[in-house]
Amino acid sequence: MGQYSFSRAERILRSxxxxxxxxxxxxxxxxxxxxxxKTNKLGIKRFGLGVSTKIGEAVKRNRIKRLLREFFRLNKxxxxxxxxxxxxxxxxxxxxxYKEVEAEIKSVILGCNFGREVKP
RNA sequence: GAAGUGAGAUGAGAUAGCCGCUGCCCCGAUGUCAUGUCGGGGUGGAGGAAAGUCCGGACUCCACAGGGCAGGGAGGUCGCUAACAGCGACCGGGAGCAAUCUCAGGGAUAAGGACCACAGAAAACAAACCGCCCCGAUGUUACAUCGGGGUAAGGGUGAAACGGCGGGGUAAAAGCCCACCAGCUCCGAUGGUGACAUCGGAGGCUAGGCAACCCCCUCCCGGAGCAAGACCAAAUAGGAAGGCAUUUAAGGAUGGCCCGUCCGCGCCUUCGGGUUGGUUGCUUGAGGUGCUGAGCAAUCAGCAUCCCAGAUGAAUGGCUAUCUCCCCGGUGCUAUAUCGGGGGAAACAGAAUCCGGCUUACAAUCUCACUUCAGCG
RNA sequence: GCCCCCGUAGCUCAGAUGGAUAGAGCAGCAGAUUCCUAAUCUGUUGGCCGGACGUUCGAAUCGUCUCGGGGGCG
Numbered sequence: 047m048g049q050y051s052f053s054r055a056e057r058i059l060r061s062x063x064x065x066x067x068x069x070x071x072x073x074x075x076x077x078x079x080x081x082x083x084k085t086n087k088l089g090i091k092r093f094g095l096g097v098s099t100k101i102g103e104a105v106k107r108n109r110i111k112r113l114l115r116e117f118f119r120l121n122k123x124x125x126x127x128x129x130x131x132x133x134x135x136x137x138x139x140x141x142x143x144y145k146e147v148e149a150e151i152k153s154v155i156l157g158c159n160f161g162r163e164v165k166p
Numbered sequence: 167g168a169a170g171u172g173a174g175a176u177g178a179g180a181u182a183g184c185c186g187c188u189g190c191c192c193c194g195a196u197g198u199c200a201u202g203u204c205g206g207g208g209u210g211g212a213g214g215a216a217a218g219u220c221c222g223g224a225c226u227c228c229a230c231a232g233g234g235c236a237g238g239g240a241g242g243u244c245g246c247u248a249a250c251a252g253c254g255a256c257c258g259g260g261a262g263c264a265a266u267c268u269c270a271g272g273g274a275u276a277a278g279g280a281c282c283a284c285a286g287a288a289a290a291c292a293a294a295c296c297g298c299c300c301c302g303a304u305g306u307u308a309c310a311u312c313g314g315g316g317u318a319a320g321g322g323u324g325a326a327a328c329g330g331c332g333g334g335g336u337a338a339a340a341g342c343c344c345a346c347c348a349g350c351u352c353c354g355a356u357g358g359u360g361a362c363a364u365c366g367g368a369g370g371c372u373a374g375g376c377a378a379c380c381c382c383c384u385c386c387c388g389g390a391g392c393a394a395g396a397c398c399a400a401a402u403a404g405g406a407a408g409g410c411a412u413u414u415a416a417g418g419a420u421g422g423c424c425c426g427u428c429c430g431c432g433c434c435u436u437c438g439g440g441u442u443g444g445u446u447g448c449u450u451g452a453g454g455u456g457c458u459g460a461g462c463a464a465u466c467a468g469c470a471u472c473c474c475a476g477a478u479g480a481a482u483g484g485c486u487a488u489c490u491c492c493c494c495g496g497u498g499c500u501a502u503a504u505c506g507g508g509g510g511a512a513a514c515a516g517a518a519u520c521c522g523g524c525u526u527a528c529a530a531u532c533u534c535a536c537u538u539c540a541g542c543g
Numbered sequence: 544g545c546c547c548c549c550g551u552a553g554c555u556c557a558g559a560u561g562g563a564u565a566g567a568g569c570a571g572c573a574g575a576u577u578c579c580u581a582a583u584c585u586g587u588u589g590g591c592c593g594g595a596c597g598u599u600c601g602a603a604u605c606g607u608c609u610c611g612g613g614g615g616c617g
Binding site for chain 1 (some may be wrong): 185186189479511515516
């Protein structure tokens with residue numbers, strides 16, 4: 047498994063897992079995004095997305111999802127080990143490019159201290 | 167050359183590099199009863215509208231898709247098609263100088279009902295308000311008033327007032343009569359598959375609009391939808407099938423109702439659901455491309471050749487560079503050009519069972535055909 | 544995939560059996576009242592009825608096509 051890959055095992059696929067992360071996970075919000083974090087027992091970082099139809103048409107939603115996935119793929123070291131990550135997009139999000147997405151998520155994630163007090 | 171009409175085509179702007187996702191094939195490693203997992207390589211990977219879901223089919227299940235009512239749909243003709251509310255050609259009405267565009271284009275005389283506000287005398291088996299005319303009575307000179315009658319030519323109202331115009335006719339009038347015109351109905355001839363067109367004859371003079379109100383006529387439509395449906399695994403008890411006996415009946419089996427068909431309460435035997443997850447359905451098809459032939463065309467036939475997305479918390483992407491395009495500024499200028507800088511997910515938009523249409527959205531560029539006007543030869 | 548509802552004044556709604564000036568409440572504006580404000584009372588402004596085309600003498604109303612918004616089922 048390469049460092050920058052994004053295989054099926056690294057995705058949240060079950061409906062149960064999604065509801066668990068949303069209900070029980072730690073919640074961090076930025077202007078346009080809400081990020082849920084929850085420790086799992088798999089030893090893998092997993093990623094999931096929530097983009098509703100209120101965000102826009104299919105083309106716009108697809109682009110947002112691709113940009114968010116790209117961020118997770120390239121910046122896995124930002125997230126703690128063995129964690130489920132779920133990102134929900136708020137209404138009105140309209141990123142111009144990848145760099146805008148990267149800056150927004152990093153500013154939120156590096157500011158929160160989820161999982162860091164657990165690590166030695 | 168200008169103006170216009172119609173029909174199309176292309177359309178993540180292009181190339182390269184790096185990092186990813188996904189279907190199929192091959193190789194290697196590893197593991198299993200088996201499907202797998204990981205790594206590497208090869209090869210495919212959004213659209214003309216994939217959209218809206220407005221129609222029509224294929225396919226699947228419900229009974230093999232049955233009968234009647236209700237309900238819905240299509241309305242010029244002929245053709246094309248798997249089918250259609252689509253397409254083609256033609257006919258008829260309307261618009262335009264023309265190319266061409268446009269029409270829900272059956273029936274109001276095959277039957278019937280409803281409605282037609284306001285205005286107006288009257289709005290639908292017609293009708294007398296004003297006016298015109300005749301007769302009678304009274305005042306009594308013409309004339310006026312009252313009563314009885316005739317009259318749809320004139321006035322005014324209205325979207326619409328029961329043919330037009332001229333002549334005859336009359337007390338005044340009127341298709342009351344006549345000629346011409348328009349329209350209607352019927353008959354015949356010719357041409358056309360037909361809608362219909364042209365011509366001839368006869369009739370009776372007139373028959374308002376509205377069917378995108380009900381209705382009538384002709385034709386068509388059973389219902390649901392790939393989350394259809396089939397299979398496997400796990401976990402769990404309110405099920406299913408067959409046989410026997412009983413019974414005619416609430417209810418169920420997917421259409422709104424009725425009929426019809428099947429099931430039905432109990433006992434015995436056998437098999438195993440809802441739900442969740444996975445596999446399948448799933449992409450080779452009314453398929454694409456090319457050529458030839460038939461047809462005015464839509465389209466069809468034959469031959470050759472190609473395989474061209476199959477995701478499923480849902481792939482088809484991100485970044486960088488260069489070029490192109492667009493914007494701004496300088497030089498220069500009718501302009502082209504050249505130099506520098508900056509910006510752009512550069513239009514509309516993302517497959518979800520698959521096809522045929524329709525409709526809507528759309529940056530930029532290109533092609534073809536035709537019409538009118540102008541100029542030159 | 545299938546289905547339904549709603550667009551009328553700045554806002555919330557009537558009007559929907561076609562008939563001519565499209566109403567009501569709140570808000571706005573002006574005036575009265577008050578020392579001033581609120582409340583109250585009186586008057587008044589504001590609409591091509593989401594858009595286009597059609598049927599009709601006449602359309603917010605009927606028909607078709609569209610655009611936008613909202614919701615439901617599996």
